[in-house]
Amino acid sequence: MHLSEPVDEHCFVLNRPVATQRNLFANQRHFLLSIRLRVMSLDGAVDRREDTPAGNGLAAPILAPAPVLAPAPLSALRAPVPLSALRAPYGDRRLRLNPNKVHKPDTYEDVQSEFDPSIYSSLERHLPPSMLEAPRDAKLEFMREILARYLPEGDRARVKRHKEYRQRIMSAYQPLHKELYNMHPLSFFVPSFIGAMRENTEEGFRKIMSEPSPGVYSFAMLQPSFCELLLSEVQNFEKWVAAAKFKTMRPNTMNKYGAVLDDFGFEAMLNKLMEEFICPMSRVFFPEVGGSTLDSHHGFVVEYGKDKDVKLDFHVDDSEVTLNVCLGKQFSGGELFFRGVRCDQHVNSETQPEEILEYSHVPGQAILHRGRHRHGARPTTSGYRINLLLWCRSSVFREMKKYQQDFSSWCGECQKEKRIRQRFPQGNWIYELEAIYAALNDFHVVISVDSALSALNASEDILFKAFITSKSWNVRKIQACSVISNFHVDDSEVTLNVCLGKRFSGGELFFRGARCDQHVNSETQPEESRAGMQLMGKLKLMGHETIDLLGCLPN
Ligand SMILES: O=C(O)CCC(=O)C(=O)O
Numbered sequence: 001m002h003l004s005e006p007v008d009e010h011c012f013v014l015n016r017p018v019a020t021q022r023n024l025f026a027n028q029r030h031f032l033l034s035i036r037l038r039v040m041s042l043d044g045a046v047d048r049r050e051d052t053p054a055g056n057g058l059a060a061p062i063l064a065p066a067p068v069l070a071p072a073p074l075s076a077l078r079a080p081v082p083l084s085a086l087r088a089p090y091g092d093r094r095l096r097l098n099p100n101k102v103h104k105p106d107t108y109e110d111v112q113s114e115f116d117p118s119i120y121s122s123l124e125r126h127l128p129p130s131m132l133e134a135p136r137d138a139k140l141e142f143m144r145e146i147l148a149r150y151l152p153e154g155d156r157a158r159v160k161r162h163k164e165y166r167q168r169i170m171s172a173y174q175p176l177h178k179e180l181y182n183m184h185p186l187s188f189f190v191p192s193f194i195g196a197m198r199e200n201t202e203e204g205f206r207k208i209m210s211e212p213s214p215g216v217y218s219f220a221m222l223q224p225s226f227c228e229l230l231l232s233e234v235q236n237f238e239k240w241v242a243a244a245k246f247k248t249m250r251p252n253t254m255n256k257y258g259a260v261l262d263d264f265g266f267e268a269m270l271n272k273l274m275e276e277f278i279c280p281m282s283r284v285f286f287p288e289v290g291g292s293t294l295d296s297h298h299g300f301v302v303e304y305g306k307d308k309d310v311k312l313d314f315h316v317d318d319s320e321v322t323l324n325v326c327l328g329k330q331f332s333g334g335e336l337f338f339r340g341v342r343c344d345q346h347v348n349s350e351t352q353p354e355e356i357l358e359y360s361h362v363p364g365q366a367i368l369h370r371g372r373h374r375h376g377a378r379p380t381t382s383g384y385r386i387n388l389l390l391w392c393r394s395s396v397f398r399e400m401k402k403y404q405q406d407f408s409s410w411c412g413e414c415q416k417e418k419r420i421r422q423r424f425p426q427g428n429w430i431y432e433l434e435a436i437y438a439a440l441n442d443f444h445v446v447i448s449v450d451s452a453l454s455a456l457n458a459s460e461d462i463l464f465k466a467f468i469t470s471k472s473w474n475v476r477k478i479q480a481c482s483v484i485s486n487f488h489v490d491d492s493e494v495t496l497n498v499c500l501g502k503r504f505s506g507g508e509l510f511f512r513g514a515r516c517d518q519h520v521n522s523e524t525q526p527e528e529s530r531a532g533m534q535l536m537g538k539l540k541l542m543g544h545e546t547i548d549l550l551g552c553l554p555n
C-alpha cells in the first residue's frame with residue numbers, strides 16, 4: 001500500500017443503467033414503506049381533523065405539517081382523489097398504518113401488473129376495515145389506483161421493458177455451469193470464510209479480515225475453482241451474446257465492459273449471497289447505512305484490459321454496501337483508491353490525509369465497503385482483470401434518508417461539521433458567519449475549520465478575519481489577529497471582518513487606501529486615512545476588486 005495525492009476530480013455517482021427485476025421488487029417495497037410513512041402523516045392529519053368540528057366532509061384528508069421536511073411525499077398526498085374513489089361505496093378510503101394481522105389476504109398471483117403479486121397481498125392488510133371483505137376485484141382496483149400514484153409512468157414502462165429483456169435472455173441462453181446458479185457455500189467459499197460465517201460474531205469476522213482504512217474490509221472469500229468457473233460462464237455468455245447479435249446492457253453508467261449477472265440467471269444465487277453472507281457482516285460493520293436491512297442488489301462483473309475498460313474514475317456506488325471480489329485473471333495495476341465516505345451534499349468535499357487508501361486486488365480476495373465510500377480504480381496496465389461486484393441496497397435506509405439532514409454517523413464531512421458545532425455551541429460565530437455569507441451570495445466562503453480551531457486555541461483575542469473570495473478562487477483561510485496586527489494588506493480580493501467579542505478596548509482598524517503590489521509602500525493621501533471601531537457583531541466588507549491597506553492598533 002502506498003499513499004498518493006488526494007483526488008481533486010469531480011466525484012461521480014455510479015449508477016446501474018436501469019432498474020433490475022430485483023430492484024423493481026425493492027422499489028415496490030420502497031413504495032410500501034413510503035406509503036406507510038405517508039399514511040402515518042395522513043393518520044395524524046385526520047386525527048386532527050376529528051378534533052376540528054368544521055371538517056369539510058370530503059374523503060380527501062386535511063394535511064398536517066409533516067414532522068420532518070418531506071416535500072415530495074406531501075405533494076404526492078395532495079394528488080387529487082380520483083373521481084372513482086368518491087363514487088365508491090366504501091366511505092373510508094384511508095389505508096391503515098398498521099396491517100391487520102389476522103386478516104387473510106387474497107392471492108393475486110394471476111394478476112398481470114408491473115407490481116409483484118405479493119405487493120397486493122401485503123398491501124391488502126392495510127386496507128380500510130370496510131374494504132377488507134370486499135370482492136377481490138374491488139380491492140385490486142383500489143390498490144392499483146393507490147400504487148399508480150407512486151410509480152411514475154416512465155418508470156413503469158422502463159421496468160416492463162427490462163422484465164421483457166431478461167425474459168428474452170433467459171429463454172434463449174444455455175448456461176455452461178449450472179451448478180453456479182445455486183448457492184453451494186462449500187464449493188464457492190474458502191474454509192476461513194465459511195468458519196467466520198458459522199461463528200457469526202464480530203470477533204469471528206475480524207479474525208479473517210483486515211481493515212486497511214476505517215470502513216474498508218478485506219478478506220479471502222472465493223475458491224480459485226469457483227473463480228475459474230464463473231469466468232468461463234461469463235465468457236460463454238458473452239460468446240452467446242456475440243453469436244446471437246444480442247444487444248446487452250452495460251453493468252452501470254461508467255463501466256462499458258462486463259455483464260449484469262442478474263440478467264442471465266444469477267439473481268437468486270446472488271440474492272442468497274447478499275442475505276446469508278453479506279448481511280451478517282454489514283449488520284455488524286455498517287448498521288448506520290442500512291447494513292442490517294439490505295433487501296435488493298445489483299450483481300455484475302466488470303472487465304479491464306486491452307480493448308476493454310482501462311480504469312474507473314472516482315465515484316460513489318448506487319448501493320449502501322458494496323462487495324467487490326477479484327476473479328482474476330492475471331494483470332498488473334488496477335488498484336482501488338479510496339477517499340473517505342460522503343453524503344450527497346458533501347460528495348465533492350476535500351479528502352483528509354487519513355482517508356487515503358490504495359488497495360491492490362488479489363484474485364479470490366474480497367473488499368467490503370459502504371457504497372458512499374468514494375473510490376475509483378487505477379489503470380490495469382497489462383493482462384486482464386475481472387471483478388465480481390454486488391451492490392447491496394436497503395429500501396428502508398433510502399426512505400429514511402429522505403427525512404434526515406445530518407449524516408454524521410457515516411459521512412466524514414458531516415462528522416467534521418458536527419465536531420465544530422459541539423465545540424462552539426451557542427451564538428457560534430461560525431453560524432453568524434454562515435448567515436452573513438449566505439447574504440453575500442456572490443461570494444463563496446469556505447472556512448478551514450482546523451485553522452479556525454487552532455487560531456482560537458492560540459489567541460486570547462476573538463477577532464477573526466475571514467478571507468473571502470469569489471467562487472472560482474476557492475481560497476480557504478481564516479486567521480486570528482494577534483494582539484497587534486501591523487500595517488498590511490490581506491491575501492484576499494475582498495475581506496470580510498466580523499468582530500465576535502469578547503470584551504476589549506482598543507483594537508481599532510486603520511485604513512490607508514488600496515494599493516497594487518507595486519505601490520504598496522507609497523504615500524497615503526489625507527482622504528485615504530480612515531479608522532474603524534471594532535464593535536461586536538459588526539460586519540465590515542472592505543475593498544471591492546481593490547485591496548485596502550489596513551492594520552489593527554494595539555489593545
Ligand atoms: O474495478 C474495480 O475493482 C471497482 C469497480 C467499482 O468500483 C464498481 O463497479 O462500482
Ligand SMILES: [Fe+2]
Nearest residue numbers: 014316317375
Ligand atoms: Fe464502485
